[in-house]
Amino acid sequence: xxxxxxxxxxxxxxxxxxxxxxxxxxxxxxxxxxxxxxxxxxxxxxxxxxxxxxxxxxxxxxxxxxxxxxxxxxxxxxxxxxxxxxxxxxxxxxxxxxxxxxxxxxxxxxxxxxxxxxxxxxxxxxxxxxxxxxxxxxxxxxxxxxxxxxxxxxxxxxxxxxxxxxxxxxxxxxxxxxxxxxxxx
Amino acid sequence: xxxxxxxxxxxxxxxxxxxxxxxxxxxxxxxxxxxxxxxxxxxxxxxxxxxxxxxxxxxxxxxxxxxxxxxxxxxxxxxxxxxxxxxxxxxxxxxxxxxxxxxxxxxxxxxxxxxxxxxxxxxxxxxxxxxxxxxxxxxxxxxxxxxxxxxxxxxxxxxxxxxxxxxxxxxxxxxxxxxxxxxxxxxxxxxxxxxxxxxxxxxxxxxxxxxxxxxxxxxxxxxxxxxxxxxxxxxxxxxxxxxxxxxxxxxxxxxxxxxxxxxxxxxxxxxxxxxxxxxxxxxxxxxxxxxxxxxxxxxxxxxxxxxxxxxxxxxxxxxxxxxxxxxxxxxxxxxxxxxxxxxxxxxxxxxxxxxxxxxxxxxxxxxx
Numbered sequence: 001x002x003x004x005x006x007x008x009x010x011x012x013x014x015x016x017x018x019x020x021x022x023x024x025x026x027x028x029x030x031x032x033x034x035x036x037x038x039x040x041x042x043x044x045x046x047x048x049x050x051x052x053x054x055x056x057x058x059x060x061x062x063x064x065x066x067x068x069x070x071x072x073x074x075x076x077x078x079x080x081x082x083x084x085x086x087x088x089x090x091x092x093x094x095x096x097x098x099x100x101x102x103x104x105x106x107x108x109x110x111x112x113x114x115x116x117x118x119x120x121x122x123x124x125x126x127x128x129x130x131x132x133x134x135x136x137x138x139x140x141x142x143x144x145x146x147x148x149x150x151x152x153x154x155x156x157x158x159x160x161x162x163x164x165x166x167x168x169x170x171x172x173x174x175x176x177x178x179x180x181x182x183x184x185x
Numbered sequence: 186x187x188x189x190x191x192x193x194x195x196x197x198x199x200x201x202x203x204x205x206x207x208x209x210x211x212x213x214x215x216x217x218x219x220x221x222x223x224x225x226x227x228x229x230x231x232x233x234x235x236x237x238x239x240x241x242x243x244x245x246x247x248x249x250x251x252x253x254x255x256x257x258x259x260x261x262x263x264x265x266x267x268x269x270x271x272x273x274x275x276x277x278x279x280x281x282x283x284x285x286x287x288x289x290x291x292x293x294x295x296x297x298x299x300x301x302x303x304x305x306x307x308x309x310x311x312x313x314x315x316x317x318x319x320x321x322x323x324x325x326x327x328x329x330x331x332x333x334x335x336x337x338x339x340x341x342x343x344x345x346x347x348x349x350x351x352x353x354x355x356x357x358x359x360x361x362x363x364x365x366x367x368x369x370x371x372x373x374x375x376x377x378x379x380x381x382x383x384x385x386x387x388x389x390x391x392x393x394x395x396x397x398x399x400x401x402x403x404x405x406x407x408x409x410x411x412x413x414x415x416x417x418x419x420x421x422x423x424x425x426x427x428x429x430x431x432x433x434x435x436x437x438x439x440x441x442x443x444x445x446x447x448x449x450x451x452x453x454x455x456x457x458x459x460x461x462x463x464x465x466x467x468x469x470x471x472x473x474x475x476x477x478x479x480x481x482x483x484x485x486x487x488x489x490x491x492x493x494x495x496x497x498x499x500x501x502x503x504x505x506x507x508x509x510x511x512x513x514x515x516x517x518x519x520x521x522x523x524x525x526x527x528x529x530x531x532x533x534x535x536x537x538x539x540x541x542x543x544x545x546x547x548x549x550x551x552x553x
């Protein structure tokens with residue numbers, strides 16, 4: 001019988017750390033993608049992914065298993081903090097400019113209309129507050145729920161929702177449909 | 186995919202019902218957006234390498250923890266012995282005349298439970314323990330002749346209460362009666378049977394203390410605590426004696442094991458209870474490698490007896506086995522060499538630590 005995530009975490013906390021490999025298998029790709037889309041650097045992403053899992057392994061005892069516990073959010077938060085720390089140490093802001101470029105590069109844009117639409121979205125997106133961008137991207141690309149985003153970014157749930165609704169209210173009319181879809185994508 | 190789009194749209198409509206008017210158009214947009222999602226692929230080599238690094242760190246940590254535990258028990262154990270001998274030496278030095286040959290005089294009733302307890306240890310399979318038992322048998326006979334009927338009855342009662350107490354403490358009867366065949370019960374004069382002999386569970390071992398044993402020069406501490414000496418030798422050095430998990434209660438070593446451990450014989454790997462043991466198998470070894478290990482490890486005699494010419498090797502492999510139950514007393518995880526004979530029986534042999542190196546990619550390399 002397959003064990004639940006909570007059972008696996010419980011076993012790890014009791015010293016059976018070999019079960020950590022199951023958590024690793026489940027989340028390594030997600031975490032890597034999450035980091036890569038923010039750093040756009042393969043080497044740095046691998047380094048931060050590695051640090052994320054070693055940190056999680058080291059700190060797994062501190063993860064509290066209860067009904068509201070969300071291991072995925074906890075893991076993303078570790079990765080997120082590492083990204084922030086990396087950028088702080090480099091004294092530069094986290095930018096998503098290059099992440100958009102990856103989107104261009106990695107998806108062959110045969111359809112010119114699509115390309116144009118995305119350019120428009122990107123142009124608007126670049127005008128947003130970095131924190132707002134971050135939250136929206138977590139929802140769009142990382143498929144994280146608002147609750148998880150709130151946990152990762154240390155924002156309150158209501159604040160996350162407010163940020164999104166404010167962004168929606170302020171976007172130009174022509175991008176409205178696109179944006180609302182992006183956010184709930 | 187169609188369902189995903191519909192789910193997304195439903196979520197949107199629940200927040201912004203006005204958008205439902207443009208459902209058809211929105212469906213197309215959602216489809217486009219799904220196609221536009223950046224695709225990032227993780228490098229598989231990196232993924233595997235990181236996994237191996239993490240696993241290596243985990244095993245290293247586990248082994249370090251166990252070694253630390255072992256160090257503690259080692260110092261505790263020898264500290265206790267040292268303290269015991271120091272007190273004994275002090276006593277002999279100052280009161281030597283009063284302490285001479287305690288068993289030459291009839292024993293008091295207070296001593297009886299201690300002797301009964303000692304008598305109940307016989308099937309560790311250790312020769313020196315057998316010697317100890319013989320010497321006790323003689324002493325007990327002497328003691329028996331000097332005992333009155335009332336004392337005997339009282340001793341019987343004490344013995345029964347110990348037996349009950351042992352049962353409560355989960356002491357299980359062994360199934361190897363050979364070593365007790367020469368001993369006789371000091372009270373009944375009946376030959377001791379297998380049921381008299383007790384194999385101590387881990388709990389019992391931890392509750393047994395030095396003061397439960399009568400003082401005598403014949404007592405070999407390691408014969409009373411064979412598991413501790415095994416644990417020490419196996420984990421930190423080469424095993425001085427190899428332990429072959431051959432068949433139930435047929436352990437080809439100089440010591441026996443608690444019943445639950447000696448039952449580590451399985452018809453098939455699938456029989457190994459997964460909730461208790463974590464199994465991780467490695468690549469199948471070639472027969473040459475298995476022979477090499479057997480020779481290197483000095484187990485050719487065992488090899489000759491069991492395999493060469495008589496049975497052919499099937500499915501030799503390396504297996505990790507870890508068990509929570511073992512950690513307290515045995516140093517597991519051990520890398521175990523598992524082979525299967527023609528009868529389909531799986532034999533698990535723990536390998537000494539300096540025979541191999543666990544590489545960062547999870548593979549094993551042999552120290553040739």
